[in-house]
Amino acid sequence: MSDGGWQRVHPLSPLLRMWAAxxxxxxxxxxxxxxxxxxxxxxxxxxxxxxxxxxxAALVVLVVVFMLGWLLSWPWWRATRWRVGEEEISVxxxxxxxxxxxxxxxxxxxxxxxxxxxPRLFRLAGVKVETAGGAxxxxxxxxxxxxxxxxxxxxxxxxxxxxxxxxAPDEPRPDADQGTVVVPEIPVTRSIVAAALTGPTAATVLAxxxxxxxxxxLALLLPAVxxxxxxxxxxxxxxxxxxxxxxxxxxGITFGFSERRRQTVPLDRIHAAQISxxxxxxxxDWWKVDVDxxxxxxxxxxxxxxxxxxxxxxxxxxxxxxxxxPVDRGEVDALMRPDGVPDGAGSTGGVRVYRSPxxxxxxxxxxxxRQGVIxxxxxxxxxxxxxxxxxxxxxxxxxSVIDPEHVQELSHRRGPLRRMLGLSTVRFDLVPGxxxxxxxxxxxxxxxxxxxxxxxxxxxxxxxx
Numbered sequence: 367m368s369d370g371g372w373q374r375v376h377p378l379s380p381l382l383r384m385w386a387a388x389x390x391x392x393x394x395x396x397x398x399x400x401x402x403x404x405x406x407x408x409x410x411x412x413x414x415x416x417x418x419x420x421x422x423a424a425l426v427v428l429v430v431v432f433m434l435g436w437l438l439s440w441p442w443w444r445a446t447r448w449r450v451g452e453e454e455i456s457v458x459x460x461x462x463x464x465x466x467x468x469x470x471x472x473x474x475x476x477x478x479x480x481x482x483x484x485p486r487l488f489r490l491a492g493v494k495v496e497t498a499g500g501a502x503x504x505x506x507x508x509x510x511x512x513x514x515x516x517x518x519x520x521x522x523x524x525x526x527x528x529x530x531x532x533x534a535p536d537e538p539r540p541d542a543d544q545g546t547v548v549v550p551e552i553p554v555t556r557s558i559v560a561a562a563l564t565g566p567t568a569a570t571v572l573a574x575x576x577x578x579x580x581x582x583x584l585a586l587l588l589p590a591v592x593x594x595x596x597x598x599x600x601x602x603x604x605x606x607x608x609x610x611x612x613x614x615x616x617x618g619i620t621f622g623f624s625e626r627r628r629q630t631v632p633l634d635r636i637h638a639a640q641i642s643x644x645x646x647x648x649x650x651d652w653w654k655v656d657v658d659x660x661x662x663x664x665x666x667x668x669x670x671x672x673x674x675x676x677x678x679x680x681x682x683x684x685x686x687x688x689x690x691x692p693v694d695r696g697e698v699d700a701l702m703r704p705d706g707v708p709d710g711a712g713s714t715g716g717v718r719v720y721r722s723p724x725x726x727x728x729x730x731x732x733x734x735x736r737q738g739v740i741x742x743x744x745x746x747x748x749x750x751x752x753x754x755x756x757x758x759x760x761x762x763x764x765x766s767v768i769d770p771e772h773v774q775e776l777s778h779r780r781g782p783l784r785r786m787l788g789l790s791t792v793r794f795d796l797v798p799g800x801x802x803x804x805x806x807x808x809x810x811x812x813x814x815x816x817x818x819x820x821x822x823x824x825x826x827x828x829x830x831x
Contacts, residue, residue: 372447372458379446379509380439382485448507450521455495457505469495469505471525475635475661478670479519479628481512486626491515495522496670498661523630527615545613548689549675549682556652557605560677561598563646599624605676612689621671629670635660637772638801639674639691641683641704642764653683653704657690658768658799672800680704692753692769693742704765707738707757716743720816725787726807732760739792739805739816741770748822754794756803766803768796770823773803778817780810792817 441461448457454470476496485491485508492508493515507518561567606623617636619629638658647653655675662670675686687702688695701708707721718741726734736759743752754773756766775795784790790813792805805816 371449371451373449374443375446375448375507376490376509376511377443378488378490380442382482382488382490383508450518450525455505455507455522457507467505469497471522473498474522474526475659476629476631476670477519477522477526478630479515480506481622481626483624485509493518493522496661503661519628519630523616526632545611545616545618547609548612548617548686549608549610549678551607551609552605552677554607556677557602557608559650560605560647560652561601563650564601564644565646567598568646604671604673608676610674617674617690619671619674621676627670631659633690636690638766638768638796638799638803639687640764640766640801641687641702642759642762643704645761647677651680652677653680654678655683655686656800658797658801660797662799687767691767693755693767697742697753701740701742701755702765702767704757704763706736707740717741718819720805720808720812722807723789723809726789728787729784729789730807733758734807736760736763737806739808741816741819748819749824751819751823754803754820756794756805758804758806766801768794768801768803770820771826772796773820773823776817776820778813790814
C-alpha cells in the first residue's frame with residue numbers, strides 16, 4: 367500500500383469528504399420530487415406487499431446506492447496519497463489532473479486532529495496541518511483510522527519541534543496529550559447558557575416579540591431565526607466539552623460536537639491574548655480568552671478556534687493569560703484586571719502607564735476612565751520592554767496583552783476634533799486574528815512618546831515567533 371513512502375488514505379475517504387454535499391443533493395431531490403414520492407408511497411400502501419417487505423427493500427436500495435457511489439469513487443481513492451518526508455509532508459490528489467500540496471515543517475503553525483460526524487461513525491479522523499501563508503494554505507490528510515491519524519499527528523508535531531525520537535506514523539505510539547490541564551472541561555450547561563446570553567440571541571428574542579406584537583409577523587421572524595441558527599450552532603460547537611492542556615511547548619485544545627477536533631498549537635505561535643466579557647455575561651461573571659495565532663488568520667478558519675477559553679470565571683481567564691502571555695501571574699493581577707487601568711498604577715520602575723485625560727470625556731464619555739495603555743519591563747532601554755497591555759470598554763470590557771516584538775505595524779491618528787482637545791490615538795497592528803489593540807484618546811505628547819518607544823522595540827529573531 368506504499369510506494370516510495372507514499373501511503374493511501376482509507377477507501378471510504380472520497381465519499382466521506384463529500385458526504386455533506388451528497389446529503390444536500392438528496393435533500394434537494396426529495397424536496398423537488400415530493401409529489402412523486404408521495405404518489406409512490408400511496409401506491410405502496412395500496413399494494414398487497416406487507417410493510418415488512420417494503421422497508422427491507424428500501425434499505426437494500428440505499429445499500430446498493432452507497433456501494434455504487436463507493437465504486438465510482440475508487441479512481442479518486444487510488445489517486446489520493448500522502449507522504450511524510452524529512453523536511454515536509456505532501457498530499458497528492460487528482461485523477462485527470464494531479465494536485466500536489468506540501469507543508470514544510472519549519473512553516474507549520476499548528477497540527478490538528480479533526481473528526482467530523484460522518485467519519486467519526488467509522489472511527490476515522492483527518493489530520494490538518496496549518497502553515498504560514500494566505501487563505502487555503504492548510505494541508506489535510508483525510509481520512510485515516512483514528513489510531514493511525516493520532517500517530518501521524520504526533521510524528522508531525524515531533525518534526526515541527528525538531529525531535530527525531532518521535533515514532534513514524536506506522537510505529538507504536540507513546541501516550542499523548544500528557545500535560546498540565548489549563549482549562550478543565552467546560553460543562554455543557556455553561557456552554558448552552560453562554561450561547562443564550564449573547565447579543566444575537568437577545569436580538570432574535572426581541573424580533574420574536576416584535577413579530578408577535580406587530581403586523582410584520584414572519585417577514586421579520588424568519589430572517590432573524592435563519593441567521594441566528596448557524597451562528598448559535600457554531601458557538602456551541604466550538605465550546606462543547608472544551609478542554610485545554612499545555613506541556614510548556616504545545617497548547618492542546620479539544621472541543622466539538624458535530625465535528626470533534628483536537629487542535630495543537632505551538633505556544634511560540636501565540637502572539638497576543640485578550641480577555642473580554644460580553645455585556646449579558648456580567649450577571650454570571652463569565653469571561654472569554656481569545657488569542658492571535660500566527661498563520662491562523664481570522665477566527666473560524668477551517669473550523670479551527672482561536673478561543674482558548676470560550677467561557678469561564680475571571681480567575682481562570684487571568685491564570686490562562688499569565689500562562690500564555692509575556693507577564694507573570696502577579697503582574698496579571700496588578701495590571702490586567704479587565705475593569706480598566708488600575709488607579710494605583712503609575713509610570714514608575716519598570717511600568718509606564720498612558721491614560722486618557724479629562725479632556726477625552728468629549729469624545730469618549732463612557733470609556734474614558736476604562737481605557738489606557740501599559741508598557742511593562744523596561745525603564746530605560748526600550749528593547750527591554752516585554753509586554754504591552756491595552757484596556758478598553760465599559761459595556762464590553764476587554765484587556766489585551768502582547769510582547770512588543772510581535773506588533774507588526776504602528777500608526778498615529780489625530781482628527782480635527784482630537785487635535786483641538788490635544789488627543790491622539792495609537793493603533794497597534796497585529797497578525798490576523800480576533801485581538802484588537804489600540805491606545806485611544808491619549809495625550810498627544812504621551813502618544814508620541816509611546817510611539818517613539820515602541821519603534822525602538824526588539825524585533826523577533828529566527829523562527830521562534
